Amino acid sequence: MSNKQTLIVIGNGMVGHNFLESLVASDISDNYEIVTFCEEQRPAYDRVHLTEFFSGKTAKDLSMVTEGFFEKHNIKIHLSDKAVAIDTTNKFVTSEKGIAISYDKLVLATGSYAFVPPVQGHDRENCFVYRTIEDLEALTAAAKNAKVGAVVGGGLLGLEAAKALKDLNLKTNVIQFSPRLMSAQLDAGGAQMLAAKIEALNISVLTSKNTQKIIDGSECKHKMLFADGTDLETDIILFSAGIRPRDEIARKSGIEVGSRGGIVINDQCKTSDPDIYAIGECAVWKGETFGLVAPGYNMGRTVIADLSGQEASFKGADMSTKLKLNGVDVASIGDAHANTENAIVYQYQNGADEIYKSLVVSEDKKKLLGAVLVGDASGYGTLSQYYLNGIELPEHPDSLILPARSDESVGLGPDALPESAQICSCFDVTKGQICSAVESGCHTMAELKDSTKAATGCGGCAALLKSVLDCELEKSGFEVNTDICEHFAYTRQDLYNLIMVNKIKSFNELLEKYGKGRGCEVCRQAIGSILASYWNDYILQPEHLSQQDTNDTFLANMQKDGTYSVVPRMTGGEVTPDGLIAIGKIAKKYKLYTKVTGGQRVDLFGARVDQLPLIWKELIDAGFESGHAYGKSLRTVKSCVGSTWCRFGVDDSVGLAVELENRYKGLRSPHKIKFAVSGCTRECAEAQSKDIGVIATEGGWNLYVCGNGGMKPRHGDLFATDLDKETLIKYIDRVLIFYTRTADRLQRTSVWMENMEGGLDYLKSVVIDDKLNICADLEEQMQHVVDTYQCEWKTTIEDESKLKRFRHFINSDKTDENIIFVEERGQIRPANEDERQHFALVEEV
Amino acid sequence: MSKWVDICAITDLPADSGVCALVEDKQVAIFYMPKDNAVFAISNYDPFGKVHVLSRGLLGDIKGEPMVSSPLYKQHFSLLTGKCFEDESVCIPVYAARIKDNRVAVSLEE
Numbered sequence: 016m017s018n019k020q021t022l023i024v025i026g027n028g029m030v031g032h033n034f035l036e037s038l039v040a041s042d043i044s045d046n047y048e049i050v051t052f053c054e055e056q057r058p059a060y061d062r063v064h065l066t067e068f069f070s071g072k073t074a075k076d077l078s079m080v081t082e083g084f085f086e087k088h089n090i091k092i093h094l095s096d097k098a099v100a101i102d103t104t105n106k107f108v109t110s111e112k113g114i115a116i117s118y119d120k121l122v123l124a125t126g127s128y129a130f131v132p133p134v135q136g137h138d139r140e141n142c143f144v145y146r147t148i149e150d151l152e153a154l155t156a157a158a159k160n161a162k163v164g165a166v167v168g169g170g171l172l173g174l175e176a177a178k179a180l181k182d183l184n185l186k187t188n189v190i191q192f193s194p195r196l197m198s199a200q201l202d203a204g205g206a207q208m209l210a211a212k213i214e215a216l217n218i219s220v221l222t223s224k225n226t227q228k229i230i231d232g233s234e235c236k237h238k239m240l241f242a243d244g245t246d247l248e249t250d251i252i253l254f255s256a257g258i259r260p261r262d263e264i265a266r267k268s269g270i271e272v273g274s275r276g277g278i279v280i281n282d283q284c285k286t287s288d289p290d291i292y293a294i295g296e297c298a299v300w301k302g303e304t305f306g307l308v309a310p311g312y313n314m315g316r317t318v319i320a321d322l323s324g325q326e327a328s329f330k331g332a333d334m335s336t337k338l339k340l341n342g343v344d345v346a347s348i349g350d351a352h353a354n355t356e357n358a359i360v361y362q363y364q365n366g367a368d369e370i371y372k373s374l375v376v377s378e379d380k381k382k383l384l385g386a387v388l389v390g391d392a393s394g395y396g397t398l399s400q401y402y403l404n405g406i407e408l409p410e411h412p413d414s415l416i417l418p419a420r421s422d423e424s425v426g427l428g429p430d431a432l433p434e435s436a437q438i439c440s441c442f443d444v445t446k447g448q449i450c451s452a453v454e455s456g457c458h459t460m461a462e463l464k465d466s467t468k469a470a471t472g473c474g475g476c477a478a479l480l481k482s483v484l485d486c487e488l489e490k491s492g493f494e495v496n497t498d499i500c501e502h503f504a505y506t507r508q509d510l511y512n513l514i515m516v517n518k519i520k521s522f523n524e525l526l527e528k529y530g531k532g533r534g535c536e537v538c539r540q541a542i543g544s545i546l547a548s549y550w551n552d553y554i555l556q557p558e559h560l561s562q563q564d565t566n567d568t569f570l571a572n573m574q575k576d577g578t579y580s581v582v583p584r585m586t587g588g589e590v591t592p593d594g595l596i597a598i599g600k601i602a603k604k605y606k607l608y609t610k611v612t613g614g615q616r617v618d619l620f621g622a623r624v625d626q627l628p629l630i631w632k633e634l635i636d637a638g639f640e641s642g643h644a645y646g647k648s649l650r651t652v653k654s655c656v657g658s659t660w661c662r663f664g665v666d667d668s669v670g671l672a673v674e675l676e677n678r679y680k681g682l683r684s685p686h687k688i689k690f691a692v693s694g695c696t697r698e699c700a701e702a703q704s705k706d707i708g709v710i711a712t713e714g715g716w717n718l719y720v721c722g723n724g725g726m727k728p729r730h731g732d733l734f735a736t737d738l739d740k741e742t743l744i745k746y747i748d749r750v751l752i753f754y755t756r757t758a759d760r761l762q763r764t765s766v767w768m769e770n771m772e773g774g775l776d777y778l779k780s781v782v783i784d785d786k787l788n789i790c791a792d793l794e795e796q797m798q799h800v801v802d803t804y805q806c807e808w809k810t811t812i813e814d815e816s817k818l819k820r821f822r823h824f825i826n827s828d829k830t831d832e833n834i835i836f837v838e839e840r841g842q843i844r845p846a847n848e849d850e851r852q853h854f855a856l857v858e859e860v
Numbered sequence: 861m862s863k864w865v866d867i868c869a870i871t872d873l874p875a876d877s878g879v880c881a882l883v884e885d886k887q888v889a890i891f892y893m894p895k896d897n898a899v900f901a902i903s904n905y906d907p908f909g910k911v912h913v914l915s916r917g918l919l920g921d922i923k924g925e926p927m928v929s930s931p932l933y934k935q936h937f938s939l940l941t942g943k944c945f946e947d948e949s950v951c952i953p954v955y956a957a958r959i960k961d962n963r964v965a966v967s968l969e970e
Contacts, residue, residue: 501923533876533893535920536929561876565916565931568877573931577911819872824887825879826867831887831912848910 020119022047022322023108025098025264030295030311031124032059032079037315039088043323049090050116052108054097055147058085063308066175068151069182077148101268103288120290122318123278125261127296127306131254132167136229141236142252145176154253158183161250163235165189167226169196171338173255177218180253188219188247190239192256195222200336200347204362205387208371212343212390215369221247260297260304273299282328283321284314292318305332333403337388337395344392349402350375350385358384361413365390372416374398381407386416397433410774429483430490438479439469446483453487460484478759478766479727499760500537503530507685507760511545515756520550521558540564541760544647547683548755549796551803553810554683555817566645569821570807571627576845578834580620581607581630583639584680587654587672587692588615597637605630608842614651614689616642621843623830625822631808640806643681647761649688652676653701657694657711666711668694671740675709678744681804682751682797685758685767689723703731706764707747712736716743720750720778721768729765732775735783748797749782749790864958864965873899873964878928880904880915883966888955889915890964891928891939900939901957901966906930907950914952 022038024031035051038044053059060077068077085092093110100109107117129144131137141157144150158164164180166173169191180187189196195206196213210220225242232238235248260277271279271287277299284292284300295311296304305311310332320327337346353360357378364371368390375385383401388394394415401408401415409415409430434447444467457463460477463484464470470477485497497506503526505513510525519525522542526534543562547554554560554567566572571579583598590598598617602609607630608620622630631641644650654672658664672692682688691702692709702708708719714737722731735746758767771777780786811817823831836843837850867881873892881888887904904912909932917928926939936945937952944950956967 502920532924533895533919533921533926535922535927536918536934539918539920557875560874561919564918565913568916573913573916575909575911575932577909577913577932820874820879823880824882825872825890827882829882833912 019046019048021117022049022120022122023098023116023118024049024051024122024124025108026124026126026261026295026297027051027053027055027059027092028124028126028295029059029062029079029308030126030315031122033308033312034122034124034294034315034318035088035090036084037312037319039090041319041323043319044088047120049088050093050118051090052093052096052098052110054095054111055149056095057148058092058094060148062146065145065148065151066179068148069155069179074148098264099267101264101270101291103268103270103291106290118290120322121292123265123286123291123293123297124295124311124315125264125293125297127258127260127304129254130257130259132226132256134226134228136237137252137254139229139237139252141250142229142254144254145172145179151179154179154251155183157251158185161185161236163188163249164251164253165239165247165249166253166255168192168255168257169220169222170199170255170257171197171336172258174213176253176255177213180251181216181218185251187217188221188249189213190224190226190241190247191220191222192225193222196220197345197347200351200387201345201389202351202353202360202373202387204364204373205345205347205351205371205389208364208369208389209343209345212369216342258296258306260299262297265293265297273302275299275302277304280314280329282317282330284317284329285321292321294318300329300331303331305334307332307334307336310334333399335395335399335402337392344388344390346386346388346392346395346398348386348395348399349383351387353385355384361416363413363416374412374416376408376412380412383408383412388416393435394433429479429486438483439467444469449480449483450487453484454491458484458488458493478762482766482770499541500535502526502532502534502538503542505529507541507545508757510542511549511756514542514545514549520546520552522546522562523558536564537760543567544683544685544760545755548752548800551681551683551800553805554807555811569624569627570631570641570645570811571622572645574620574845576834577831578620578845579622579624579627580618580644581622581627581634582612582616582618582642582644583634584642584676585616585651586676586680587652587669589669589673590616594638597634597639601630601633601637604633606836606843608844612651613653615653616651618644621836621845623823623834624820625830628812628818628821632812635806635809635812641808643807646683647686648681648683649676649679649690652679652690652692653705654692655694655697655699657692661694663697664694664711665696665713666694666716668692668700668709668711671709671716672700675707675744675747678801679747679751681807682755682800684751684755686761686763688751688764704728705731707731707750709743715739718743718746721764723763723765725763727765732768734775734779745794746782749793750778752793752796753778753781753789863969864967867964867966870899870959870962870964876919878915878917878919880912881966883955883968886968887912888966888968889917889928890957890966891915891919891926892964893919893926896926897959899957899959899964900926901955902928902937902939902942903953903955905952906932906935907944907952908933908935 059079097111098108099111107115109115129146143154164185165188166177167190169189177187177189196209213220226239227242228240230238232248236250239247262272262278265278266272273279278293278297280293280298280300286293294314314329317327317329335348353375358375361374370390373387386398436446438446452466457466470480498504539562571581602619610618612618652672652675654668657668658666688706690707691700691705693700693702694711702710703719704722704724708731710717716738717736718734719731720734723729835846837846865883875894878889878891888901889904891900904914906914913931916931927936929936942952942954958965
């Protein structure tokens with residue numbers, strides 16, 4: 016006679032079986048004789064993947080029982096025998112086949128059954144549920160002689176079943192009682208997007224359909240009649256209208272059940288009888304049932320702990336789900352319906368790519384309460400981290416659901432970028448790859464570039480790469496070296512302050528006081544730019560010359576062949592016919608390639624250094640001035656034609672553009688600055704893609720800041736609305752000077768904004784509310800720049816000593832004979848290498 | 861004996877900047893660093909951009925070694941050895957340069 020106790024598990028479904036597995040793996044398994052009842056003919060199989068039965072998986076494939084499991088662990092299983100009664104007083108279980116077994120401990124894992132709405136005709140032939148392998152076998156057989164199928168229920172399982180019907184070559188309909196699909200998990204927007212995607216798979220979705228009666232059909236076997244008077248003919252009906260706990264054995268045996276069904280359990284998963292536990296879908300805990308396997312498994316572990324005398328309690332479950340439904344990614348997290356009081360909802364809908372995402376966050380925007388993802392569930396991992404761990408959300412929670420391509424552009428630091436975000440598009444390097452490189456020891460830009468190749472292509476992502484690097488280093492506790500270079504142990508902002516406070520006027524003075532060595536191209540250019548922003552001296556003064564990049568030195572843009580391009584300013588894109596003719600004549604005279612730029616002006620290419628002053632002399636005589644295309648400075652103010660000519664124009668956009676361009680031209684800044692002004696909300700000037708964008712409205716000017724095109728396009732943020740011109744200019748003055756003071760070197764306003772702690776709200780507080788009490792100072796500095804403007808070309812050609820620089824050789828009047836042009840489409844272009852081989856004779860231009 | 865070619869007066873050279881000189885049909889970039897009271901001469905040819913522009917690069921040093929940064933693709937070349945800091949397999953010609961009697965001279969000989 017064994018001194019072991021007997022433990023009976025009623026039900027060998029997924030949860031019941033998982034319990035057995037955990038039990039035999041535990042320390043207490045030797046304490047029990049284990050017996051289990053299974054009403055089905057086969058032991059536990061994977062019901063979650065039941066649909067795969069149709070795609071060729073066999074019952075054996077789906078089985079969850081490893082071969083010899085019951086024998087090995089000496090578990091007595093009664094297959095095809097259902098436990099029907101429990102005598103709780105005398106502690107024995109009776110089965111359908113008449114077996115009676117005494118127990119010491121009993122675990123109910125009876126699961127659930129598919130709910131069939133009690134409509135008239137629900138029990139007609141070819142009406143099925145979707146629960147067991149037998150159900151699927153019967154369905155498959157019936158489908159052979161059927162053309163149309165209908166699934167009643169548009170929940171998770173119903174949509175899976177619809178896919179099954181579709182795969183059985185039936186014309187498939189999904190009939191949903193409520194107005195939307197997956198109403199438990201999805202909000203209205205998500206459900207709508209899902210419906211669109213399901214319909215795209217050729218499955219009809221009928222919502223708000225209350226089936227009242229099923230009668231004989233005329234073309235099909237059945238006709239379903241709906242409450243709204245419509246009907247549907249179908250050969251097969253599949254009910255998938257939810258599940259209900261299997262609690263009948265508990266009811267009969269006097270064990271407490273919930274008011275809406277389910278065996279009531281406490282935190283230890285004990286029923287009202289202290290020797291009887293219930294786990295999985297048959298159980299109701301705090302009024303809640305759990306239709307997923309994970310909570311059931313969790314309950315099982317709680318029971319084992321309790322049997323072992325350990326303290327354990329079931330604490331409810333996260334019902335977040337992520338699944339692929341008919342190829343459609345769907346995920347739901349937490350309070351998807353925003354039922355929490357004062358919850359805030361963010362939604363992102365992309366009709367083109369059929370993506371819908373919503374976020375539900377707490378009133379203080381700090382905690383994620385729920386989320387819905389349809390069409391792209393890639394963010395599920397991150398979002399559930401936020402949800403499950405209560406991680407504080409980023410400043411702008413919507414950044415988490417906005418698409419990766421504009422991740423940089425939504426006011427989040429690199430920290431908030433998903434791992435999958437592509438940082439370098441030349442070499443397809445993701446943030447995840449960069450992070451692992453940093454982790455494995457790449458702590459400088461050079462090492463990072465070497466190891467990941469990021470920023471070694473066009474280099475356009477260097478700033479972003481740097482911010483990811485800094486962010487990762489900071490996170491891992493490294494001191495981030497923000498020194499601008501090896502010659503100055505300061506940030507650009509530090510250097511700006513040093514120059515401002517100490518009234519330093521030259522690079523050498525700064526180097527002597529605060530730097531070391533000879534400098535380099537990084538600190539020279541950065542400091543040259545700061546000095547120019549602050550003092551606005553002529554940049555070719557001898558003490559400033561060594562800080563100027565070749566473009567600034569020659570006041571033109573160096574091209575790949577060593578020649579330069581020339582861009583005269585055309586404020587607001589406005590040019591007189593005489594002006595155009597003059598440009599044409601000059602271009603023709605010097606055989607320059609001409610092209611209209613995106614900034615609404617004309618670029619003249621192919622000028623040798625020695626030609627630059629000659630070209631500019633003529634341009635200035637024709638009334639033009641430097642366009643500063645070569646500088647890290649204001650480039651252009653693009654405009655639409657505005658109310659002067661346009662039928663729709665609300666205000667004079669060209670007039671304002673001209674005024675703004677004239678005000679800010681010549682302003683040196685950490686990077687180039689582009690403006691645009693649109694005369695109405697049709698936004699033809701694309702102002703929202705500019706550093707500073709202005710759009711006319713009936714009430715005044717709307718100001719957008721920190722937008723840009725380029726490799727990481729960013730829409731400008733709406734900064735202020737309905738401004739009069741005076742206020743508009745005041746705000747722009749302040750924003751721009753604040754930018755020149757606080758941005759990193761070569762940092763566009765977009766990245767500046769994204770790295771700014773506090774983001775847009777902070778910038779507003781500085782510029783609009785004057786939080787730092789510096790606005791008067793900012794305006795004064797801008798006024799100084801405006802007042803000291805000079806056309807650098809005019810100054811240059813008037814100064815003989817400066818012109819000495821504009822020759823190729825210091826000791827010869829010859830020109831660089833390696834510059835060779837060929838003709839294409841009626842204009843010149845640099846010869847490529849092959850062509851150079853053919854030019855044995857040098858063509859002098 | 862080196863053959864010195866007279867180029868210009870030292871006052872013709874902008875401080876901490878470069879010029880290009882034509883020396884026996886060769887384009888030579890000459891840089892003047894007043895702090896070192898020195899001139900440096902290297903080939904003006906940028907092997908990456910494949911054009912003659914190095915004289916228009918920005919000057920400085922990397923860990924004390926004087927260098928010029930290419931105005932095209934920003935590689936750094938040592939003014940002492942011609943070695944490219946980013947790619948050790950690339951080395952450009954370096955020439956002797958001197959300031960004597962306020963005149964700048966270059967020698968193409970080794």
